[in-house]
Amino acid sequence: MITTRKGRVFSGARPTGRQHLGNYLGAIKNYVALQDEFDCVYCIVDIHALTTVETTENLTQNIYEMALDFLAAGIKPQESIVFIQSQVPEVTELHTFFSMVTPLGKLTDLPTFKEKVRMHPNNINYGLVGYPVLMAADIALYKADTVPVGVDQAPHIEFTREVVRSFNYRYHTNVLVEPQMKATEYPKVIGIDGQQKMSKSLDNHIELAATPEETNQRVMQMVTDPQRMRRSDPGNPEICNVYSLHKVFSDPSEVSMVNTECRKAGIGCVQCKQLLAKNLNQNLEAFRQRRSELAQKPDQVWDILRDGKDKARAIAGQTINEVKQAIGLPI
Numbered sequence: 598m599i600t601t602r603k604g605r606v607f608s609g610a611r612p613t614g615r616q617h618l619g620n621y622l623g624a625i626k627n628y629v630a631l632q633d634e635f636d637c638v639y640c641i642v643d644i645h646a647l648t649t650v651e652t653t654e655n656l657t658q659n660i661y662e663m664a665l666d667f668l669a670a671g672i673k674p675q676e677s678i679v680f681i682q683s684q685v686p687e688v689t690e691l692h693t694f695f696s697m698v699t700p701l702g703k704l705t706d707l708p709t710f711k712e713k714v715r716m717h718p719n720n721i722n723y724g725l726v727g728y729p730v731l732m733a734a735d736i737a738l739y740k741a742d743t744v745p746v747g748v749d750q751a752p753h754i755e756f757t758r759e760v761v762r763s764f765n766y767r768y769h770t771n772v773l774v775e776p777q778m779k780a781t782e783y784p785k786v787i788g789i790d791g792q793q794k795m796s797k798s799l800d801n802h803i804e805l806a807a808t809p810e811e812t813n814q815r816v817m818q819m820v821t822d823p824q825r826m827r828r829s830d831p832g833n834p835e836i837c838n839v840y841s842l843h844k845v846f847s848d849p850s851e852v853s854m855v856n857t858e859c860r861k862a863g864i865g866c867v868q869c870k871q872l873l874a875k876n877l878n879q880n881l882e883a884f885r886q887r888r889s890e891l892a893q894k895p896d897q898v899w900d901i902l903r904d905g906k907d908k909a910r911a912i913a914g915q916t917i918n919e920v921k922q923a924i925g926l927p928i
Protein backbone atom coordinates (compact mmCIF):
# COMPACT_ATOMS: atom_id res chain seq x y z
CA MET A 598 0.00 0.00 0.00
CA ILE A 599 1.27 3.49 -0.72
CA THR A 600 2.17 5.64 2.24
CA THR A 601 1.02 9.18 2.60
CA ARG A 602 3.85 11.65 2.14
CA LYS A 603 2.41 15.07 1.55
CA GLY A 604 -1.22 14.21 1.19
CA ARG A 605 -3.24 12.18 -1.24
CA VAL A 606 -4.56 13.23 -4.59
CA PHE A 607 -7.58 11.59 -6.18
CA SER A 608 -8.69 12.11 -9.73
CA GLY A 609 -11.07 10.19 -11.93
CA ALA A 610 -11.20 10.10 -15.71
CA ARG A 611 -13.86 8.59 -17.91
CA PRO A 612 -12.66 5.79 -20.16
CA THR A 613 -12.64 7.59 -23.48
CA GLY A 614 -10.14 5.32 -25.22
CA ARG A 615 -7.08 6.67 -26.98
CA GLN A 616 -6.25 10.07 -25.60
CA HIS A 617 -5.62 13.23 -27.59
CA LEU A 618 -3.56 16.38 -27.16
CA GLY A 619 -6.41 18.04 -25.27
CA ASN A 620 -6.53 15.19 -22.73
CA TYR A 621 -2.76 15.31 -22.40
CA LEU A 622 -2.37 19.05 -21.86
CA GLY A 623 -5.59 19.29 -19.84
CA ALA A 624 -5.08 16.38 -17.46
CA ILE A 625 -2.46 13.68 -18.07
CA LYS A 626 0.53 16.03 -17.97
CA ASN A 627 -0.66 17.30 -14.61
CA TYR A 628 -1.29 13.74 -13.34
CA VAL A 629 2.31 12.87 -14.11
CA ALA A 630 3.69 16.01 -12.41
CA LEU A 631 1.59 15.56 -9.25
CA GLN A 632 3.32 12.26 -8.56
CA ASP A 633 6.44 14.15 -7.38
CA GLU A 634 4.46 15.94 -4.71
CA PHE A 635 1.63 13.62 -3.67
CA ASP A 636 0.54 10.04 -3.31
CA CYS A 637 -1.79 9.79 -6.26
CA VAL A 638 -4.87 7.68 -6.83
CA TYR A 639 -6.00 7.71 -10.45
CA CYS A 640 -9.27 6.03 -11.22
CA ILE A 641 -10.75 5.10 -14.59
CA VAL A 642 -14.37 5.85 -13.81
CA ASP A 643 -16.25 3.30 -15.87
CA ILE A 644 -19.37 3.37 -13.65
CA HIS A 645 -19.69 7.11 -14.21
CA ALA A 646 -19.45 6.47 -17.94
CA LEU A 647 -22.55 4.25 -17.77
CA THR A 648 -24.75 7.26 -16.96
CA THR A 649 -24.44 8.54 -20.50
CA VAL A 650 -22.81 6.00 -22.82
CA GLU A 651 -25.12 4.59 -25.45
CA THR A 652 -23.27 1.32 -25.91
CA THR A 653 -20.82 -0.53 -23.71
CA GLU A 654 -19.43 -2.51 -26.61
CA ASN A 655 -16.05 -0.76 -26.55
CA LEU A 656 -15.88 -0.02 -22.84
CA THR A 657 -13.22 -2.59 -21.95
CA GLN A 658 -11.09 -1.67 -24.96
CA ASN A 659 -11.44 2.03 -24.12
CA ILE A 660 -10.29 1.36 -20.56
CA TYR A 661 -7.27 -0.53 -21.88
CA GLU A 662 -6.33 2.15 -24.43
CA MET A 663 -6.61 4.91 -21.86
CA ALA A 664 -4.51 2.97 -19.35
CA LEU A 665 -1.88 2.45 -22.05
CA ASP A 666 -1.74 6.19 -22.68
CA PHE A 667 -1.54 7.00 -18.96
CA LEU A 668 1.31 4.56 -18.39
CA ALA A 669 3.22 5.55 -21.52
CA ALA A 670 2.87 9.22 -20.54
CA GLY A 671 4.64 8.60 -17.23
CA ILE A 672 2.10 7.59 -14.60
CA LYS A 673 4.16 5.26 -12.43
CA PRO A 674 2.24 2.26 -11.11
CA GLN A 675 4.94 1.58 -8.52
CA GLU A 676 4.25 5.00 -6.96
CA SER A 677 0.65 5.76 -7.84
CA ILE A 678 -2.51 3.68 -7.76
CA VAL A 679 -4.13 3.30 -11.17
CA PHE A 680 -7.31 1.25 -11.19
CA ILE A 681 -10.80 0.75 -12.58
CA GLN A 682 -13.69 2.14 -10.55
CA SER A 683 -16.04 -0.83 -10.99
CA GLN A 684 -13.42 -3.20 -9.58
CA VAL A 685 -13.70 -1.57 -6.16
CA PRO A 686 -17.32 -2.25 -5.15
CA GLU A 687 -16.84 -0.41 -1.83
CA VAL A 688 -17.43 2.81 -3.76
CA THR A 689 -21.04 1.84 -4.40
CA GLU A 690 -21.48 1.09 -0.68
CA LEU A 691 -20.22 4.51 0.30
CA HIS A 692 -22.37 6.02 -2.44
CA THR A 693 -25.43 4.43 -0.80
CA PHE A 694 -24.48 5.71 2.66
CA PHE A 695 -23.87 9.19 1.22
CA SER A 696 -27.23 9.16 -0.54
CA MET A 697 -28.90 9.12 2.91
CA VAL A 698 -27.32 12.44 3.87
CA THR A 699 -27.83 14.19 0.54
CA PRO A 700 -30.94 16.30 -0.07
CA LEU A 701 -32.38 15.52 -3.48
CA GLY A 702 -32.98 19.19 -4.29
CA LYS A 703 -29.29 19.91 -3.96
CA LEU A 704 -28.54 17.39 -6.68
CA THR A 705 -31.17 18.59 -9.12
CA ASP A 706 -30.02 22.20 -8.58
CA LEU A 707 -26.43 21.53 -9.61
CA PRO A 708 -25.60 23.29 -12.90
CA THR A 709 -23.87 20.15 -14.17
CA PHE A 710 -27.07 18.13 -13.70
CA LYS A 711 -29.10 20.73 -15.58
CA GLU A 712 -26.53 20.66 -18.36
CA LYS A 713 -26.70 16.84 -18.57
CA VAL A 714 -30.49 16.98 -18.73
CA ARG A 715 -30.16 19.37 -21.65
CA MET A 716 -27.70 17.08 -23.38
CA HIS A 717 -29.51 13.79 -22.70
CA PRO A 718 -33.22 14.69 -22.46
CA ASN A 719 -34.29 11.13 -23.22
CA ASN A 720 -32.03 9.47 -20.69
CA ILE A 721 -32.44 11.22 -17.35
CA ASN A 722 -31.70 8.20 -15.25
CA TYR A 723 -31.31 7.89 -11.51
CA GLY A 724 -27.55 7.47 -11.92
CA LEU A 725 -27.33 10.87 -13.58
CA VAL A 726 -28.93 12.54 -10.56
CA GLY A 727 -26.67 10.68 -8.16
CA TYR A 728 -23.53 11.24 -10.21
CA PRO A 729 -22.05 13.84 -7.81
CA VAL A 730 -22.78 11.53 -4.85
CA LEU A 731 -20.79 8.77 -6.52
CA MET A 732 -18.06 11.28 -7.24
CA ALA A 733 -18.02 12.30 -3.57
CA ALA A 734 -17.76 8.61 -2.64
CA ASP A 735 -14.84 8.17 -5.06
CA ILE A 736 -12.91 10.92 -3.32
CA ALA A 737 -13.88 10.19 0.29
CA LEU A 738 -13.27 6.44 0.00
CA TYR A 739 -9.54 7.05 -0.41
CA LYS A 740 -9.50 9.89 2.12
CA ALA A 741 -8.00 12.09 -0.57
CA ASP A 742 -7.30 15.56 0.78
CA THR A 743 -6.48 17.10 -2.58
CA VAL A 744 -8.43 17.03 -5.82
CA PRO A 745 -6.98 18.72 -8.89
CA VAL A 746 -9.76 20.32 -10.90
CA GLY A 747 -10.42 23.12 -13.31
CA VAL A 748 -12.64 25.95 -12.10
CA ASP A 749 -15.68 24.49 -13.87
CA GLN A 750 -15.50 21.46 -11.56
CA ALA A 751 -15.32 23.58 -8.38
CA PRO A 752 -19.05 23.09 -7.51
CA HIS A 753 -18.53 19.32 -7.44
CA ILE A 754 -15.69 19.57 -4.96
CA GLU A 755 -17.70 21.96 -2.82
CA PHE A 756 -20.55 19.44 -3.01
CA THR A 757 -18.19 16.64 -1.91
CA ARG A 758 -17.07 18.73 1.05
CA GLU A 759 -20.69 19.29 2.05
CA VAL A 760 -21.55 15.59 1.81
CA VAL A 761 -18.51 14.65 3.90
CA ARG A 762 -19.43 17.33 6.45
CA SER A 763 -23.03 16.12 6.57
CA PHE A 764 -21.91 12.54 7.05
CA ASN A 765 -19.43 13.38 9.82
CA TYR A 766 -22.02 15.61 11.52
CA ARG A 767 -24.89 13.13 11.23
CA TYR A 768 -22.87 10.27 12.75
CA HIS A 769 -20.78 12.35 15.17
CA THR A 770 -17.51 11.30 13.64
CA ASN A 771 -14.51 12.73 11.86
CA VAL A 772 -13.70 9.59 10.00
CA LEU A 773 -14.01 11.14 6.54
CA VAL A 774 -11.77 13.87 5.15
CA GLU A 775 -13.04 17.07 3.54
CA PRO A 776 -10.97 17.40 0.37
CA GLN A 777 -9.40 20.62 -0.80
CA MET A 778 -9.61 21.67 -4.37
CA LYS A 779 -6.28 22.18 -6.08
CA ALA A 780 -7.24 24.73 -8.69
CA THR A 781 -5.32 23.90 -11.79
CA GLU A 782 -5.02 26.05 -14.85
CA TYR A 783 -6.01 23.69 -17.55
CA PRO A 784 -5.23 25.22 -20.89
CA LYS A 785 -8.27 25.02 -23.13
CA VAL A 786 -6.99 23.12 -26.12
CA ILE A 787 -8.86 23.99 -29.29
CA GLY A 788 -9.41 21.34 -31.94
CA ILE A 789 -8.14 21.37 -35.50
CA ASP A 790 -11.36 23.15 -36.54
CA GLY A 791 -9.91 26.19 -34.78
CA GLN A 792 -13.20 26.77 -32.95
CA GLN A 793 -14.30 24.18 -30.43
CA LYS A 794 -12.56 22.44 -27.58
CA MET A 795 -10.58 19.45 -28.81
CA SER A 796 -12.79 16.40 -28.49
CA LYS A 797 -13.05 12.95 -29.95
CA SER A 798 -16.79 13.24 -30.48
CA LEU A 799 -16.27 16.35 -32.62
CA ASP A 800 -13.53 14.59 -34.57
CA ASN A 801 -11.31 17.65 -34.27
CA HIS A 802 -8.61 15.93 -32.25
CA ILE A 803 -5.04 14.76 -32.69
CA GLU A 804 -4.37 11.46 -30.94
CA LEU A 805 -1.22 11.11 -28.88
CA ALA A 806 -0.68 7.65 -30.32
CA ALA A 807 -1.29 8.65 -33.95
CA THR A 808 1.46 7.78 -36.41
CA PRO A 809 3.73 10.61 -37.60
CA GLU A 810 1.91 10.47 -40.96
CA GLU A 811 -1.53 10.75 -39.33
CA THR A 812 -0.25 13.61 -37.19
CA ASN A 813 1.06 15.42 -40.28
CA GLN A 814 -2.31 14.98 -41.98
CA ARG A 815 -4.27 16.31 -39.02
CA VAL A 816 -1.96 19.31 -38.60
CA MET A 817 -2.24 20.14 -42.30
CA GLN A 818 -6.05 20.20 -41.88
CA MET A 819 -5.85 22.78 -39.08
CA VAL A 820 -7.83 25.97 -39.56
CA THR A 821 -5.59 29.04 -39.34
CA ASP A 822 -6.16 32.80 -39.21
CA PRO A 823 -9.27 33.08 -41.43
CA GLN A 824 -8.22 36.55 -42.64
CA ARG A 825 -5.08 35.10 -44.20
CA MET A 826 -6.48 34.03 -47.55
CA ARG A 827 -3.32 34.22 -49.66
CA ARG A 828 0.31 33.41 -48.97
CA SER A 829 1.15 37.11 -49.34
CA ASP A 830 -1.41 38.22 -46.71
CA PRO A 831 0.07 39.01 -43.29
CA GLY A 832 -1.47 36.86 -40.53
CA ASN A 833 -2.26 37.23 -36.86
CA PRO A 834 -0.77 34.35 -34.86
CA GLU A 835 -2.70 35.33 -31.74
CA ILE A 836 -5.93 34.06 -33.29
CA CYS A 837 -4.36 30.99 -34.90
CA ASN A 838 -4.51 27.61 -33.20
CA VAL A 839 -1.38 26.45 -35.02
CA TYR A 840 0.50 29.17 -33.16
CA SER A 841 -1.12 28.13 -29.84
CA LEU A 842 0.30 24.63 -30.30
CA HIS A 843 3.69 26.01 -31.38
CA LYS A 844 3.82 27.74 -28.00
CA VAL A 845 3.51 24.35 -26.31
CA PHE A 846 5.55 22.11 -28.58
CA SER A 847 8.15 24.29 -30.33
CA ASP A 848 11.41 25.88 -29.17
CA PRO A 849 11.13 29.49 -27.97
CA SER A 850 13.24 30.62 -30.92
CA GLU A 851 10.83 28.97 -33.37
CA VAL A 852 7.80 30.40 -31.55
CA SER A 853 9.31 33.84 -31.81
CA MET A 854 10.17 33.33 -35.50
CA VAL A 855 6.56 32.25 -36.29
CA ASN A 856 5.21 35.20 -34.34
CA THR A 857 7.34 37.68 -36.29
CA GLU A 858 7.27 36.10 -39.74
CA CYS A 859 3.52 35.35 -39.78
CA ARG A 860 2.75 39.03 -39.20
CA LYS A 861 4.72 40.08 -42.27
CA ALA A 862 3.86 37.10 -44.45
CA GLY A 863 7.46 35.93 -44.18
CA ILE A 864 6.30 32.37 -43.54
CA GLY A 865 3.41 30.54 -45.22
CA CYS A 866 0.85 28.49 -43.32
CA VAL A 867 1.96 25.25 -44.98
CA GLN A 868 5.55 25.77 -43.85
CA CYS A 869 4.37 26.81 -40.40
CA LYS A 870 2.25 23.66 -40.08
CA GLN A 871 5.06 21.44 -41.32
CA LEU A 872 7.26 22.84 -38.57
CA LEU A 873 4.56 22.21 -35.96
CA ALA A 874 3.96 18.64 -37.16
CA LYS A 875 7.70 17.93 -37.02
CA ASN A 876 7.94 19.28 -33.47
CA LEU A 877 4.81 17.46 -32.35
CA ASN A 878 6.14 14.18 -33.69
CA GLN A 879 9.49 14.79 -32.01
CA ASN A 880 7.83 15.60 -28.69
CA LEU A 881 5.66 12.50 -28.85
CA GLU A 882 8.31 10.11 -30.11
CA ALA A 883 9.39 8.76 -26.70
CA PHE A 884 5.75 8.43 -25.59
CA ARG A 885 4.84 6.53 -28.74
CA GLN A 886 7.84 4.24 -28.37
CA ARG A 887 6.89 3.39 -24.77
CA ARG A 888 3.27 2.91 -25.75
CA SER A 889 4.06 0.53 -28.56
CA GLU A 890 6.37 -1.49 -26.29
CA LEU A 891 3.65 -1.72 -23.64
CA ALA A 892 1.06 -2.63 -26.24
CA GLN A 893 3.13 -5.73 -27.06
CA LYS A 894 2.32 -6.94 -23.52
CA PRO A 895 -1.37 -6.28 -22.88
CA ASP A 896 -1.33 -8.71 -19.95
CA GLN A 897 1.13 -6.43 -18.19
CA VAL A 898 -1.29 -3.49 -18.50
CA TRP A 899 -4.14 -5.57 -17.06
CA ASP A 900 -1.82 -6.79 -14.28
CA ILE A 901 -1.00 -3.18 -13.39
CA LEU A 902 -4.72 -2.36 -13.24
CA ARG A 903 -5.39 -5.45 -11.11
CA ASP A 904 -2.54 -4.57 -8.78
CA GLY A 905 -3.96 -1.03 -8.57
CA LYS A 906 -7.34 -2.52 -7.71
CA ASP A 907 -5.80 -4.53 -4.84
CA LYS A 908 -4.08 -1.43 -3.43
CA ALA A 909 -7.26 0.63 -3.84
CA ARG A 910 -9.39 -2.04 -2.14
CA ALA A 911 -7.03 -2.19 0.82
CA ILE A 912 -7.67 1.51 1.50
CA ALA A 913 -11.35 1.30 0.57
CA GLY A 914 -12.03 -1.69 2.84
CA GLN A 915 -10.49 0.11 5.78
CA THR A 916 -12.55 3.25 5.12
CA ILE A 917 -15.79 1.28 4.76
CA ASN A 918 -15.18 -0.45 8.10
CA GLU A 919 -14.64 2.91 9.78
CA VAL A 920 -17.73 4.32 8.08
CA LYS A 921 -19.91 1.39 9.17
CA GLN A 922 -18.62 1.64 12.70
CA ALA A 923 -19.40 5.36 12.72
CA ILE A 924 -22.95 4.68 11.48
CA GLY A 925 -23.44 1.86 13.97
CA LEU A 926 -23.68 -0.98 11.46
CA PRO A 927 -22.16 -4.35 12.27
CA ILE A 928 -18.88 -5.06 10.46
Ligand code: SF4
Nearest residue numbers: 832837839859866869
Ligand atom coordinates in the same frame (compact mmCIF):
# COMPACT_ATOMS: atom_id res chain seq x y z
S1 SF4 B 1 1.71 31.35 -40.50
FE1 SF4 B 1 1.33 29.94 -38.83
S2 SF4 B 1 0.62 31.20 -37.17
FE2 SF4 B 1 0.42 32.41 -39.05
S3 SF4 B 1 -1.70 32.09 -39.71
FE3 SF4 B 1 -0.38 30.60 -40.77
S4 SF4 B 1 -0.45 28.79 -39.51
FE4 SF4 B 1 -1.19 30.45 -38.25
